Amino acid sequence: xxxxxxxxxxxxxxxxxxxxxxxxxxxxxxxxxxxxxxxxxxxxxxxxxxxxxxxxxxxxxxxxxxxxxxxxxxxxxxxxxxxxxxxxxxxxxxxxxxxxxxxxxxxxxxxxxxxxxxxxxxxxxxxxxxxxxxxxxxxxxxxxxxxxx
Numbered sequence: 001x002x003x004x005x006x007x008x009x010x011x012x013x014x015x016x017x018x019x020x021x022x023x024x025x026x027x028x029x030x031x032x033x034x035x036x037x038x039x040x041x042x043x044x045x046x047x048x049x050x051x052x053x054x055x056x057x058x059x060x061x062x063x064x065x066x067x068x069x070x071x072x073x074x075x076x077x078x079x080x081x082x083x084x085x086x087x088x089x090x091x092x093x094x095x096x097x098x099x100x101x102x103x104x105x106x107x108x109x110x111x112x113x114x115x116x117x118x119x120x121x122x123x124x125x126x127x128x129x130x131x132x133x134x135x136x137x138x139x140x141x142x143x144x145x146x147x148x149x
Contacts, residue, residue, distance in 0.1 A: 026084045033077035039070050041133055048112055048126045052119060097145045101136040105129055 043066070050058035057063060089096055108129035116122035138147035 026081065029077050029080040029084065033074060033081060036070055036074035036077060037137075040067065040074055043067050043070065044109060044113075044129065044133075048122075048129075051113055052123060052126070058113075094139055094143050094145050098136055098139045101132055101139065105132045105136060108132060 047058055047063060047067070049055075050063070087095060108125045112122050112125035112129055116125055135147070139145065141147070
């Protein structure tokens with residue numbers, strides 16, 4: 001409380017206040033990130049179902065635009081979490097594996113929603129994207145590169 005006024009009586013009070021504010025920011029950004037991830041996968045499943053059924057809803061303007069806003073918020077919140085945690089990539093940590101999973105998820109998603117030439121290819125890509133998404137979530141929850149091992 002005292003540190004919020006811009007001054008403090010003891011260094012430990014300032015340090016604790018800064019940590020609490022940082023933790024509050026981290027938790028808020030983490031909640032935004034998790035919410036955006038849930039919205040992103042729900043939208044992917046819905047759009048995939050529409051594409052596989054041949055529904056005109058898959059081509060609606062909002063269906064094509066809204067996911068970009070959700071995914072942008074997801075990316076920005078991830079960058080915010082990286083900044084607050086002072087992450088330094090090493091190439092062998094769990095976060096690097098999560099990033100590789102995200103790249104694979106995007107690639108499979110592109111095949112599922114646009115690039116697949118046949119419905120069979122698109123269906124396989126949907127299943128692959130969902131498996132990769134499950135891997136990404138498992139890595140995030142466990143902090144392990146191989147969470148199913």
